[in-house]
Amino acid sequence: MIPAAFDYVRPSTVDEAVAALVAGGEDAKVLGGGQSLMPVLRLRMGAPSVLVDCSRIDELKGISDAGGAIVIGAGVTHDDVEKSALVREHVALLAKVTATVADRQIRHRGTLGGALAHADPAGDQPGTALALGATFTIAGPAGRRTVPASEFFVDYFTTAVGPDEVLVSVSFPKHAGWGAHYERFNRTAQAWAIVGAAATVRMDGGTIAEARVALTNMGPSPVRATTVEAALVGVSTLAGIAAAAAHAADGTRPTGDIHADPEYREHLARVLTRRAVAAAAGI
Amino acid sequence: MPHHISVTVDGTSYEADVEPRQLLVHWLRDDLGRVGTVVGCDTSNCGACTVLMDGRSIKSCSVLAVQADGSEITTIQGLATGDEWHPVQAAFKECHGLQCGYCTPGMVLATVDLLAENPNPTEEEIRDGLHGNLCRCTGYNNIVKSVQHAAGLMGGTK
Numbered sequence: 001m002i003p004a005a006f007d008y009v010r011p012s013t014v015d016e017a018v019a020a021l022v023a024g025g026e027d028a029k030v031l032g033g034g035q036s037l038m039p040v041l042r043l044r045m046g047a048p049s050v051l052v053d054c055s056r057i058d059e060l061k062g063i064s065d066a067g068g069a070i071v072i073g074a075g076v077t078h079d080d081v082e083k084s085a086l087v088r089e090h091v092a093l094l095a096k097v098t099a100t101v102a103d104r105q106i107r108h109r110g111t112l113g114g115a116l117a118h119a120d121p122a123g124d125q126p127g128t129a130l131a132l133g134a135t136f137t138i139a140g141p142a143g144r145r146t147v148p149a150s151e152f153f154v155d156y157f158t159t160a161v162g163p164d165e166v167l168v169s170v171s172f173p174k175h176a177g178w179g180a181h182y183e184r185f186n187r188t189a190q191a192w193a194i195v196g197a198a199a200t201v202r203m204d205g206g207t208i209a210e211a212r213v214a215l216t217n218m219g220p221s222p223v224r225a226t227t228v229e230a231a232l233v234g235v236s237t238l239a240g241i242a243a244a245a246a247h248a249a250d251g252t253r254p255t256g257d258i259h260a261d262p263e264y265r266e267h268l269a270r271v272l273t274r275r276a277v278a279a280a281a282g283i
Numbered sequence: 284m285p286h287h288i289s290v291t292v293d294g295t296s297y298e299a300d301v302e303p304r305q306l307l308v309h310w311l312r313d314d315l316g317r318v319g320t321v322v323g324c325d326t327s328n329c330g331a332c333t334v335l336m337d338g339r340s341i342k343s344c345s346v347l348a349v350q351a352d353g354s355e356i357t358t359i360q361g362l363a364t365g366d367e368w369h370p371v372q373a374a375f376k377e378c379h380g381l382q383c384g385y386c387t388p389g390m391v392l393a394t395v396d397l398l399a400e401n402p403n404p405t406e407e408e409i410r411d412g413l414h415g416n417l418c419r420c421t422g423y424n425n426i427v428k429s430v431q432h433a434a435g436l437m438g439g440t441k
Contacts, residue, residue: 001325002304002305002306002309003304003306004304005302005303005304006303006304007284007303008286008303008347008349010349031350034345034346034347034350035327035345038306038327038344038345038346038347039326039327039345041304042306042325042344043326051303053349053350055350079339102415103330103414103415103416104340104393104396104397104412104415105330105333105340105341105342105393105415106327106342106345106415108336108339108340108341109341109342109345109346
């Protein structure tokens with residue numbers, strides 16, 4: 001199908017983009033890589049008055065080492081995130097998850113910032129950003145602010161980024177030396193996650209010293225499995241991991257849909273968490 | 284309001300004024316007549332509309348023509364050199380990597396992109412690398428063989 005008509009502007013700086021969003025009012029939308037937005041437009045599920053194309057703003061393009069964290073511009077493509085030596089070394093979980101996003105063509109165009117700001121509850125990267133304790137830099141008419149992942153994901157397809165704001169970058173604390181794994185359950189290769197589990201683990205000898213676990217599609221926004229994380233400390237066996245993972249669904253409120261009812265999602269959360277942690281820990 | 288774009292398609296430079304909502308695939312087909320690039324699904328799933336943008340595979344149904352401004356596009360019609368097919372095209376013919384042929388332009392371009400990055404893919408890497416392209420006829424086996432044959436023709440060892 002053909003999208004409804006819209007105006008198009010292509011700013012070259014973040015300030016210009018914010019000004020264009022303010023001028024465009026509530027129906028203005030940011031266009032990043034367009035890999036989520038374009039299907040929405042084609043199916044006419046959305047009809048923005050103006051698209052603000054942020055794909056040629058240099059500031060949104062880089063990946064840099066900020067000492068204790070790796071800072072990724074919101075406009076960096078999945079492909080560039082996945083292949084970045086900095087990301088692979090210091091934020092291995094993000095590199096591994098990103099390699100499973102959609103397909104090659106979509107990873108060539110789609111951006112990490114776009115996927116995070118889109119905040120699909122079945123998307124794999126929001127949970128990953130939550131597990132890793134990412135922080136988000138957002139630019140708006142009043143200047144810039146920084147928001148932690150725990151406050152960034154607000155609801156279904158809703159984040160802390162306001163209608164007149166632009167996500168500038170996402171900062172991931174370094175997790176060098178941590179084991180990492182992502183498990184997703186879906187029907188077919190391209191399908192969205194019915195449930196996903198992101199795990200990153202710091203080992204001390206053969207024992208888990210620290211673990212971070214987040215779940216995809218177990219509610220309107222990604223959730224940290226904090227009970228599991230606490231129970232994993234000191235664990236060195238598969239049985240111990242399974243006992244900790246048994247708490248994966250605690251406090252979650254998954255929906256039921258054509259693919260899975262809530263009880264099945266809770267079961268998947270426990271199974272996928274066990275597998276993800278075991279793989280991340282090498283146990 | 285139309286926007287002016289400059290795009291190189293299969294080696295030819297084009298200047299055009301396009302409506303912002305026009306998809307790249309429709310500009311290629313309807314305005315340039317390059318109908319080798321086909322529309323399959325309209326949902327971004329099937330990959331039939333795959334072209335190369337600055338050397339990397341993309342789905343031209345999910346990119347606006349105006350976003351292609353300044354880029355170099357290669358479609359299935361720009362792969363051959365004169366009368367000589369690209370090795371990936373030759374391999375798909377040799378191994379009969381198609382039945383109805385509708386997915387073939389996208390399969391071929393996705394393969395060109397995959398082999399540029401990984402000249403010697405394993406079968407698993409081929410299947411994973413092409414999972415953005417759907418074929419409803421072949422069951423994929425001959426497509427995988429075609430990619431392996433193309434890798435050999437292009438200097439890979441498998």
